[in-house]
Amino acid sequence: MKKILYFALLLIGVAVMPACQRSNQLQDEASRQDSINAALQDSIATANAEKDSLMELMGDIADGMAQIKELEDIVSVNNLSGETPDRKKQLRDDIVLIQQSINRHKDRLNELEKRLKQSTNYNASMQRSIANLKAQLEDQQKTINGLTEQLAAAHIQIKNLNQSVDSLNTVNKAVTKEKEAAQQESKQLTAEVDNLNTCYYVVGSKKELKANKIIETGFLRKTKILQGDYEMSYFTKADRRTLSEIPLHSKKAEVMTNHPKDSYEIVDHGNVKTLRILNAAKFWEKSNFLVVKVD
Numbered sequence: 001m002k003k004i005l006y007f008a009l010l011l012i013g014v015a016v017m018p019a020c021q022r023s024n025q026l027q028d029e030a031s032r033q034d035s036i037n038a039a040l041q042d043s044i045a046t047a048n049a050e051k052d053s054l055m056e057l058m059g060d061i062a063d064g065m066a067q068i069k070e071l072e073d074i075v076s077v078n079n080l081s082g083e084t085p086d087r088k089k090q091l092r093d094d095i096v097l098i099q100q101s102i103n104r105h106k107d108r109l110n111e112l113e114k115r116l117k118q119s120t121n122y123n124a125s126m127q128r129s130i131a132n133l134k135a136q137l138e139d140q141q142k143t144i145n146g147l148t149e150q151l152a153a154a155h156i157q158i159k160n161l162n163q164s165v166d167s168l169n170t171v172n173k174a175v176t177k178e179k180e181a182a183q184q185e186s187k188q189l190t191a192e193v194d195n196l197n198t199c200y201y202v203v204g205s206k207k208e209l210k211a212n213k214i215i216e217t218g219f220l221r222k223t224k225i226l227q228g229d230y231e232m233s234y235f236t237k238a239d240r241r242t243l244s245e246i247p248l249h250s251k252k253a254e255v256m257t258n259h260p261k262d263s264y265e266i267v268d269h270g271n272v273k274t275l276r277i278l279n280a281a282k283f284w285e286k287s288n289f290l291v292v293k294v295d
Helices: 002-074 085-117 124-153 158-196 206-211
Strands: 198-204 215-218 221-225 236-239 245-247 253-255 264-269 272-277 289-294
Touching: 002 085, 002 124, 085 124, 198 206, 206 215, 206 289, 253 264, 253 272
Parallel strands: 198 289
Antiparallel strands: 198 236, 215 221, 245 272, 253 289, 264 272
């Protein structure tokens, strides 16, 4: 009985082992297929990216050729004679930018060709496309060289333009400084004139004038004007060129400062007095301060 059971288990093991091996083989085959598919997808993606790069470069070069064609229609010895300096400088700048663009396109094309040669996507069609792009870039370079020669023949050189601009800027700066200096001098002169024509006056009672240290009085002493630092906030500031009358708001008034008697008068204006300046230049010639005592 034990022998029969042993042979039965042996037969089952022999039958199961091939099935397990077949399953492992199928799994390995599936993994290899997935790897192949992934590599294929990467190759397709790379090929599409390289194709897109070629198409993009073709578009850029085509745009460059259109720009150069526009410049060819403008830049000639005959046409340039009617252009302004700013416009001529702009034409020169455009040519410089296009030259830089050609150099960038050449670098991009060389790098792309190098990558393609190292890949499996470098076929006859791509070879023709790259050769065509190279030819277009060479044509662009020849045209730019010709335009540059025309500019030189017409005596339009960026260096000279820059020197002229720098010279104009220098002159402009000098003129600006002179203008600013003149304006500053004018302000100073105006301030000096204003200062010369500034006057100060005060109208107050004896008590008020004494409290503000403008006059000094004493027993049996004549009232006198103090010399020195006045309480300036108590004075009214005015322009002696326009100051002609000062209301005194009092029935009695006396000029305490030294002003020529014939240069002013104190007149009645209703029930109060008004000081009227008759000759401003003479009135202020000895002092720019006026003190009037009222009762």
